[in-house]
Amino acid sequence: MNEAIHPLARKAVIWHLAVTALVIILMMIFGVIMLMNQGEMISITPQWFYKIMTAHGTGMVGIAALGGTAILWYFLSKYVKLNPAILIVNFVLFLSGVTMVLISIFVFDFSDGWTFLYPLPAQSAKMYGAAGAVFFLSGMLILGIGFLLLYMYLAARLTAVYGGLGKALGWDIIFRGKKGYGPPAAVVATAMVIITNSTALLAGATVLAASLVNIINPAITIDPLLAKHLTYAFGHIFANCTIYMAVIAVYEVLSEYTKRPWKANKVFLIAWNCSTLFTLMIYTHHLLMDFAVPKWMLIIGQVFSYANGLPVMVVTAYGALMIVYRSRMKWDFASSLFFLSMFGWVAGAIPAIIDATIVVNHVMHNTKWVPGHFHTYMGMGVVAMIIGFMYYFNKTEGNQQHRGIDTFTIALYFAFFTGLVGSFLYAGGISAPRRWAEHLPQWVLSDQVGAVSGIFIVLAAIIFTARFFAGLRSVGTNVPYNKNSAAG
Amino acid sequence: MYQVIAMYATVFFVFLLALAFAFVYGESKRSGEYSAIQERGYKIRKFYFLGLIAIMAFATIMTLGRLPYDRNQAEAEGIIETKVVKVTGIQYAWEMSEERFEVGDKVQFDVTASDVTHGFGLYNEKMELVAQTQAMPEYTNTVYYTFEEPGTYQILCLEYCSTGHHVMVKEIVVEPEGGASDE
Numbered sequence: 001m002n003e004a005i006h007p008l009a010r011k012a013v014i015w016h017l018a019v020t021a022l023v024i025i026l027m028m029i030f031g032v033i034m035l036m037n038q039g040e041m042i043s044i045t046p047q048w049f050y051k052i053m054t055a056h057g058t059g060m061v062g063i064a065a066l067g068g069t070a071i072l073w074y075f076l077s078k079y080v081k082l083n084p085a086i087l088i089v090n091f092v093l094f095l096s097g098v099t100m101v102l103i104s105i106f107v108f109d110f111s112d113g114w115t116f117l118y119p120l121p122a123q124s125a126k127m128y129g130a131a132g133a134v135f136f137l138s139g140m141l142i143l144g145i146g147f148l149l150l151y152m153y154l155a156a157r158l159t160a161v162y163g164g165l166g167k168a169l170g171w172d173i174i175f176r177g178k179k180g181y182g183p184p185a186a187v188v189a190t191a192m193v194i195i196t197n198s199t200a201l202l203a204g205a206t207v208l209a210a211s212l213v214n215i216i217n218p219a220i221t222i223d224p225l226l227a228k229h230l231t232y233a234f235g236h237i238f239a240n241c242t243i244y245m246a247v248i249a250v251y252e253v254l255s256e257y258t259k260r261p262w263k264a265n266k267v268f269l270i271a272w273n274c275s276t277l278f279t280l281m282i283y284t285h286h287l288l289m290d291f292a293v294p295k296w297m298l299i300i301g302q303v304f305s306y307a308n309g310l311p312v313m314v315v316t317a318y319g320a321l322m323i324v325y326r327s328r329m330k331w332d333f334a335s336s337l338f339f340l341s342m343f344g345w346v347a348g349a350i351p352a353i354i355d356a357t358i359v360v361n362h363v364m365h366n367t368k369w370v371p372g373h374f375h376t377y378m379g380m381g382v383v384a385m386i387i388g389f390m391y392y393f394n395k396t397e398g399n400q401q402h403r404g405i406d407t408f409t410i411a412l413y414f415a416f417f418t419g420l421v422g423s424f425l426y427a428g429g430i431s432a433p434r435r436w437a438e439h440l441p442q443w444v445l446s447d448q449v450g451a452v453s454g455i456f457i458v459l460a461a462i463i464f465t466a467r468f469f470a471g472l473r474s475v476g477t478n479v480p481y482n483k484n485s486a487a488g
Numbered sequence: 489m490y491q492v493i494a495m496y497a498t499v500f501f502v503f504l505l506a507l508a509f510a511f512v513y514g515e516s517k518r519s520g521e522y523s524a525i526q527e528r529g530y531k532i533r534k535f536y537f538l539g540l541i542a543i544m545a546f547a548t549i550m551t552l553g554r555l556p557y558d559r560n561q562a563e564a565e566g567i568i569e570t571k572v573v574k575v576t577g578i579q580y581a582w583e584m585s586e587e588r589f590e591v592g593d594k595v596q597f598d599v600t601a602s603d604v605t606h607g608f609g610l611y612n613e614k615m616e617l618v619a620q621t622q623a624m625p626e627y628t629n630t631v632y633y634t635f636e637e638p639g640t641y642q643i644l645c646l647e648y649c650s651t652g653h654h655v656m657v658k659e660i661v662v663e664p665e666g667g668a669s670d671e
Binding site for chain 2: 046047050111112113115117119120123124223224225228260287289290291292295298299302303306307309310313314318321322323324325326327328329331339340342343346347350351354355357358359360362363364365366367369425426428429430431433435436437438440442
């Protein structure tokens, strides 16, 4: 089934992408400011450093989720009729939540990090006033409710069209021996994200509500270790799922460009089911240094963090290599970024897997190694997918053409992102702690390399964004999204 | 040691990955029949999958026997404590029941926090992170460490604990075996 995207949804996708593009630039600038401060190139107060750090972390994860949602909605609309009102409700709630988060940080000086690790917000509320923590936690709660509503709606639609989330994940093929292929990749990925992110959001809502109650009435407390489990069950899964939404574009677009099918065969479906299960389990690798956690749970954190690398390494990235191999594919902005994003995903997974090894984690946890791996994954994976989709959208819905400057910008972005993540990983290797406003002299050089790399990354992002907004002018001039669409 | 292994392993595997992507990019300009490519690709994938499983199994076997968690493990490695040190993290300082050590001291650090979660990160004189655990209110995490070299060690906070996080540092002195030299 091939449906055309609803015109209102198309507009909503544009709003999502426009906000995503602008916020990414702003968050990148925040990142550069932090690195310049650590690298002694500028001087800001620790209070401002940690406020910017809180905004950077919250903003980047949030905006990656927003961009991923635009991709998911756009491609899922090909196969499932969707009501754009739900997407718009999520967008409005997202903006409302973000506004509250920004007020908490820049008006009420909230600076407890995007992980708001209990009981830190309550402790900060005692010192700096409750308004900051209450605005931040409430904003996150509203943001989460928006996504939860979206996933509940998508679950209902997949159930109506495919007979349930299990069938959308191909269980009848995996377990009941049904022949043929499973649903389209966009549907399989959506089912996975519904299951994992709904779980994450419920965990997040629980700890957010508990933290709020604790601030209002300190007599009501929650076990700090339980709170930490809930926080990382929320934060890790939610951040992880941004790539499982964005990768839908890779499946759809590389298949279209190479004119080769990328169908959900049994191995593909098993891989996505494994990703569903492992993504739910592996947040425990954030607690490897909490020795009070049962040892078996921590060993699961290591073993399944290893295993979680397999679906992407063996199926998704390998599938991307196979579909591109000897395809005579046209290399343009979209195909280049999608191809490179698969490299970024796996390259980011490698140091993550290494750090999930308990004995390594013992001497590398919470060093800059950690942002090293997730900046690879987010910047060269998720964000590359989102930027690639922006171009694809303008090209498909309008008439944007690839130009020489696009090749230059992609090279600029990836070259300096390699410099940035290399500086992070090196700093982690020499034990530089993460989330420190000021650094010792031996760590400063790596910060300076990171800051300079970051400046060029911002430049590349500004060019990408300018090209995206310029290309938007032609959107609507092209035939609808799917040229063969029955509805189009 | 593990930091060096982590860095070299990352560079090695990312380099292999880059080679694979560069190879496929180079080959993308040629054309081939996809069903034949798939058939060959799936055969290669089996070996690739088994190779990854073997690497992961090897890493698991090599490392799960060296977990830093429990007393049994510490005893097996000969780290039977001679000193039990109570450590409490509080914004933004470390309170310790003992601050001077000698080379050869096998120390059991019982780590907790009295306000918010902190991270107990033990750095040697070269500022290499040599051991850590979380310092969490209501819980005591025990980490074992044997001081093998004299010098000034530092305890850094490794879990973000608000705006004074980076000043939460404490120096501890490890003297040569037999006590401080008079020279």
